[in-house]
Structures are given as structure tokens and as C-alpha cells.
Amino acid sequence: MALHDVLVLNSNYEPLNVCNVRRAISLLILGKADVIVLRDEPIVSAGGELDSPAVLRMKYQVKRPLPQLRLSRHAVLARDNYTCQYCGVRAKDMTIDHVVPRWVGGPHTWDNLVACCRRCNLKKADKTPQQANMTLRRKPRRPSYIPYLSLPTYLKAQGRDEWRDFLPYFPEVQSVSVA
Numbered sequence: 001m002a003l004h005d006v007l008v009l010n011s012n013y014e015p016l017n018v019c020n021v022r023r024a025i026s027l028l029i030l031g032k033a034d035v036i037v038l039r040d041e042p043i044v045s046a047g048g049e050l051d052s053p054a055v056l057r058m059k060y061q062v063k064r065p066l067p068q069l070r071l072s073r074h075a076v077l078a079r080d081n082y083t084c085q086y087c088g089v090r091a092k093d094m095t096i097d098h099v100v101p102r103w104v105g106g107p108h109t110w111d112n113l114v115a116c117c118r119r120c121n122l123k124k125a126d127k128t129p130q131q132a133n134m135t136l137r138r139k140p141r142r143p144s145y146i147p148y149l150s151l152p153t154y155l156k157a158q159g160r161d162e163w164r165d166f167l168p169y170f171p172e173v174q175s176v177s178v179a
């Protein structure tokens with residue numbers, strides 16, 4: 001049978017993880033989860049047809065520690081939605097800018113790194129925003145993404161129609177303006 005992925009929600013509907021359909025079916029058989037969304041095509045196996053889940057919800061609340069969100073180039077670009085934080089242009093070939101440049105002690109941290117297009121990167125060069133006369137559209141912050149899903153899993157999950165309704169939306173990632 002085809003091993004498609006299944007989104008697993010906690011009992012409070014927060015996304016918990018993504019598992020394969022075998023694991024999903026065993027959760028159902030063990031009575032640990034309920035089906036929230038079914039896929040259109042059933043699973044055909046030697047034993048006959050079986051309903052194929054797309055989204056499950058655990059019957060009890062699974063407690064897990066919050067994962068550390070790792071600071072990386074990809075994570076900064078995703079937080080900024082691939083949008084230049086100076087001019088607002090959206091592009092695939094973004095660079096990462098140190099708002100306070102490294103040579104004046106700018107740290108490599110969530111609140112000092114932003115997505116920056118190549119044009120703005122050239123213009124800003126090694127200057128501070130004030131020296132370059134450029135303004136940040138919003139104050140960069142450590143994002144508070146999904147409690148459980150990793151960022152790559154979250155981004156992948158956003159591409160799935162059956163899952164999208166269950167993924168949290170993060171307004172603070174979209175627009176926090178700097179006065």
C-alpha cells in the first residue's frame with residue numbers, strides 16, 4: 001500500500017506530528033486516536049479496503065516539551081516569508097542581512113538577522129540601517145512557530161490541502177511593523 005503521510009493532532013487540535021499511514025492505522029486500532037479527515041481513496045490491501053486517514057486527532061493530550069527552533073538561513077527566510085525586510089520585494093534568491101553589521105558587534109541572533117534582497121544588500125553593505133538611510137519594515141524577533149512541528153515539516157504541511165485548515169497561522173510572523 002502507498003505510504004502517504006498523516007497529520008496527527010493533539011486532543012486540543014494542535015498539530016503534534018506527521019506519521020506514515022501504517023502508524024496512523026495502528027493508533028486507530030489501538031483506540032488512541034480518531035479520524036478527523038479521510039482521504040478520498042481507500043487503502044486497498046490483501047485483506048480488503050480500509051478507510052485511509054489524512055488527519056487524526058489523539059484522544060488524550062500528549063505532553064511534549066517545546067522544541068528548540070534552530071537559527072538557520074532557511075529559518076530566517078521562512079520567518080520573513082522570503083520578503084526583503086527593507087524594500088518589501090519577494091524573491092527566491094534572498095540574502096541574509098545582519099541589521100547591526102558584524103564589524104560593530106552585531107550578533108548572529110534572531111533579532112539581528114533579516115531576509116534582504118540583493119539590491120538592498122548592495123545598498124546597505126556594511127552600514128547600519130541609519131547610516132544607509134534604510135528602515136526595517138518590522139522588528140525581527142525569534143519566531144514562535146508551531147509548538148510541535150519542526151519548521152521544515154510545517155512548511156511541507158502547508159502544501160497539503162487536507163491539512164491546511166489544521167495548521168496554526170502566525171500573524172506575528174506576517175506583520176509586526178516598526179514605528
Ligand SMILES: [Zn+2]
Nearest residue numbers: 084087117120
Ligand atoms: Zn530589498
